[in-house]
Amino acid sequence: xxxxxxxxxxxxxxxxxxxxxxxxxxxxxxxxxxxxxxxxxxxxxxxxxxxxxxxxxxxxxxxxxxxxxxxxxxxxxxxxxxxxxxxxxxxxxxxxxxxxxxxxxxxxxxxxxxxxxxxxxxxxxxxxxxxxxxxxxxxxxxxxxxxxxxxxxxxxxxxxxxxxxxxxxxxxxxxxxxxxxxxxxxxxxxxxxxxxxxxxxxxxxxxxxxxxxxxxxxxxxxxxxxxxxxxxxxxxxxxxxxxxxxxxxxxxxxxxxxxxxxxxxxxxxxxxxxxxxxxxxxxxxxxxxxxxxxxxxxxxxxxxxxxxxxxxxxxxxxxxxxxxxxxxxxxxxxxxxxxxxxxxxxxxxxxxxxxxxxxxxxxxxxxx
Numbered sequence: 001x002x003x004x005x006x007x008x009x010x011x012x013x014x015x016x017x018x019x020x021x022x023x024x025x026x027x028x029x030x031x032x033x034x035x036x037x038x039x040x041x042x043x044x045x046x047x048x049x050x051x052x053x054x055x056x057x058x059x060x061x062x063x064x065x066x067x068x069x070x071x072x073x074x075x076x077x078x079x080x081x082x083x084x085x086x087x088x089x090x091x092x093x094x095x096x097x098x099x100x101x102x103x104x105x106x107x108x109x110x111x112x113x114x115x116x117x118x119x120x121x122x123x124x125x126x127x128x129x130x131x132x133x134x135x136x137x138x139x140x141x142x143x144x145x146x147x148x149x150x151x152x153x154x155x156x157x158x159x160x161x162x163x164x165x166x167x168x169x170x171x172x173x174x175x176x177x178x179x180x181x182x183x184x185x186x187x188x189x190x191x192x193x194x195x196x197x198x199x200x201x202x203x204x205x206x207x208x209x210x211x212x213x214x215x216x217x218x219x220x221x222x223x224x225x226x227x228x229x230x231x232x233x234x235x236x237x238x239x240x241x242x243x244x245x246x247x248x249x250x251x252x253x254x255x256x257x258x259x260x261x262x263x264x265x266x267x268x269x270x271x272x273x274x275x276x277x278x279x280x281x282x283x284x285x286x287x288x289x290x291x292x293x294x295x296x297x298x299x300x301x302x303x304x305x306x307x308x309x310x311x312x313x314x315x316x317x318x319x320x321x322x323x324x325x326x327x328x329x330x331x332x333x334x335x336x337x338x339x340x341x342x343x344x345x346x347x348x349x350x351x352x353x354x355x356x357x358x359x360x361x362x363x364x365x366x367x368x
Contacts (some may be wrong), residue, residue, distance in 0.1 A: 026333045027320065031134030032362040034238055035353065036065050042355030044089035044343050049097050051348070055361070056104065062126055069204040075130040080109035080116035083146015083246065091153035093190060100124040105151040105163055108138055115142035117181065118149045118165040137209060144276035152221035157228055161188045164232065166217035171255045175214050178206035183254060184219065185232065185246055187211035199249030214252040214277060220293030220310060233290045233310060235291060236260035237268060241287045242280035246324065253277035259285060282328040289314035292343040298350035301336035311341025318354055334364065
């Protein structure tokens with residue numbers, strides 16, 4: 001009887017902490033409008049000060065969308081489209097209006113080493129061409145593996161630049177080794193230099209740009225609009241997608257601890273927590289395959305301020321998470337079955353825009 005009671009307790013605990021996605025209600029109080037049609041994989045997009053958009057297609061195309069027309073941006077760096085890698089995130093500098101800098105992540109290759117790894121560059125726009133290109137960081141070594149490039153970009157209030165790189169399919173090698181790239185979130189100054197208070201600056205064997213480690217494949221990262229904390233999510237294996245609040249120098253556990261298992265059903269670790277590793281504030285089982293992330297600060301959507309939006313690649317919807325005291329207390333589906341949700345932005349007009357694979361960029365419209 002004791003064993004049965006313990007099993008019931010464990011099952012209840014799991015169901016409480018990792019809400020099954022098929023139980024989440026569908027919000028039908030909103031419609032949508034396709035703003036930018038016919039995009040294959042809008043991995044990232046940003047609004048320019050004039051209201052036009054820069055859009056990164058994973059295939060290696062950057063698009064300037066203005067007044068209903070698409071223009072292709074030329075002069076991009078060499079981009080290797082390899083598995084999950086290609087042209088990925090884009091982020092304007094917080095002072096873009098004055099300095100013109102924006103930042104992109106992409107899968108970079110070279111002529112002497114086959115394969116690719118994640119790189120971050122800053123550049124400026126002159127007409128429809130990139131100029132002033134500066135590569136700020138390139139992960140090494142290159143590998144022909146197609147998995148887990150990351151990658152998202154965020155800026156904090158001090159203009160520190162954060163970006164994520166997945167473990168590149170080397171889970172037992174990269175995430176826990178500070179001397180190696182992969183499975184990390186990094187922090188640089190906006191010019192690519194290393195901040196003097198980076199956590200591993202005085203570790204002789206560590207990559208000096210590392211801010212946190214023990215990650216699998218973070219494809220969402222934003223700054224909390226009130227606290228300034230860095231929030232990120234990452235793909236788990238089979239089960240165990242996570243939301244984390246990222247702190248300097250902390251270990252987020254992959255693959256020593258995980259709430260997921262291998263895709264073929266065997267255990268990765270028998271631990272879900274361990275001293276010296278950080279617990280996620282939330283996890284999903286089954287996995288939703290999260291991508292894109294945005295906090296809502298707009299008044300356009302009643303009672304949504306402070307909510308967190310996360311895309312689901314697997315179940316093809318936009319997930320609205322209601323947050324209370326850094327806990328997810330409720331979820332619901334938006335844009336249900338629209339397609340694989342890849343990227344999310346709250347626009348300067350307060351509306352929410354969502355990049356959906358093989359659909360385009362859509363705007364969420366409240367129904368009256």
